[in-house]
Amino acid sequence: MRLDNIRQLGIKELRSLVRDPIMQALIVFAFTISVYSGATAMPETLNKAPIGIVDEDQSPLSARIVDSFYPPHFLPPVLITPAEMDSRMDAGLDTFALNIPPEFQSDLLAGRQPTVQLNVDATRMTQAFSGSGYIQTMISSEVAEFVQRYRGTAVQPVELELRARFNPSLTQTWFGAVMEVINNVTMLSIVLTGAALIREREHGTIEHLLVMPVTPFEIMASKVWSMGLVVLVSCAFSLVFVVQGLLSVPIEGSLALFLLGTALHLFATTSMGIFLGTIARSMPQFGLLLMLLLLPLQMLSGGVTPRESMPDFVQAVMQIAPTTHFVSLAQAILYRGAGLDVVWSQFIILVLIGTVFFGITLIRFRKTIGMMG
Structure with missing residues (x-):
């Protein structure tokens, strides 16, 4: 019962x-x-982040840097002027704004250390944190390959074999x-x-x-x-x-x-x-x-x-x-x-x-x- x-x-x-x-x-x-x-x-993954680029150098190296940004991590970059950087970020159109200065390639080849400016919308915390690291790595890689005139990685004394399970x-x-x-x-x-x-x-x-x-x-x-x-x-x-x-x-x-x-x-x-x-x-x-x-x-x-x-x-x-x-x-x-x-x-x-x-x-x-x- x-x-x-x-x-x-x-x-x-x-x-x-x-x-x-x-x-x-x-x-x-x-x-x-x-x-x-x-x-x-995917809140913690960089995905289709909008980026604007000011290319004041107009050199082969700056073109390589611009072309290195593509989906799925970034949206295709928008080429903007210096006057548009702040206004576009204020309007929320760009999470990242990259400024490649004039004479960037020539200064680099002359042995000087030019500075590239990166503005980040920090209100988008997750993308701002991970995206800054992505951009720094990408620019450093493109510059190193351009200077060495060789696209590839140096041979390391120890090779790590990575296998992701599950x-x-x-x-x-x-x-x-x-x-x-x-x-x-x-x-x-x-x-x-x-x-x-x-x-x-x-x-x-x-x-x-x-x-x-x-x-x-x-x-x-x-x-x-x-x-x-x-x-x-x-x-x-x-x-x-x-x-x-x-x-x-x-x-x-x-x-x-x-x-x-x-x-x-x-x-x-x-x-x-x-x-x-x-x-x-x-x-x-x-x-x-x-x-x-x-x-x-x-x-x-x-x-x-x-x-x-x-x-x-x-x-x-x-x-x-x-x-x-x-x-x-x-x-x-x-x-x-x-x-x-x-x-x-x-x-x-x-x-x-x-x-x-x-x-x-x-x-x-x-x-x-x-x-x-």
Whole structure:
């Protein structure tokens, strides 16, 4: 009878979700448009940066420098006058403005050290930082080849053979797509379960449940399995049709094994969502609590930056967060093709964390139900 109650209450939650177009739109957006935009935006990669060049030398060397800027790192350079440098940058038309002075080539051949001016729009922080290094390297390379009258690299005493594993082309899309799916799994599982509880309180249906022959455990378990199932199905859809299909990102490992790990992760995060739902009295309050919880979970879990670069204290604290172990197993399975023999420890830890979170949330949920009664 208890299992039947959990099943029926879970179906009720799914029907409530079907009648909520806002939540449906959020789910669709999170696992389609959000994944695609997160994969293709590449915020930390120099991509199609606009550059204007003032060529006051008009020499073969300056022409070589101008021709060295091309996509995908830069847009084709725009030849401008000195008077246009500041105005174009003020208008946001150029991220970089390069000024090649007069007599640049002749000064260089005469043994003097001419100066090339580079103006950078530092409001575009990421491109300004990486782009300045790109431009310096490109100019130095072109000048060295022009002086040596030889295009090539000098023979080094030791040769480094570089082999990039798992992402040989160093394509940012491969990383961004999968991590966006992982982050959205955590976000939506917390949002859906917490919103489901608050929605019942706001609509008055929680009082109806109190007079029915159901226990707080059954009510909570029904929300966990129903909302977890929605996120799990959406995650599988996104990986197959958006990540593998639309973005052509290869998935190395077993999708079924990853979904099993996702289900264990959802066991913990849906419990966290219900816990926040018992604390918040309205959706705005729930949104503020979600910001306090979700940002640390995503930023410190190892999905954005390596955990090894974080302070030891942060690494120790984040061991109790399910996202830390979920990110670890997801990267191992989807990127490196790991099997159960590699990720079994993360699976066990997620079961333990989920059980603890479920138990703590159940105690809090019972007190909340008792206060309503």
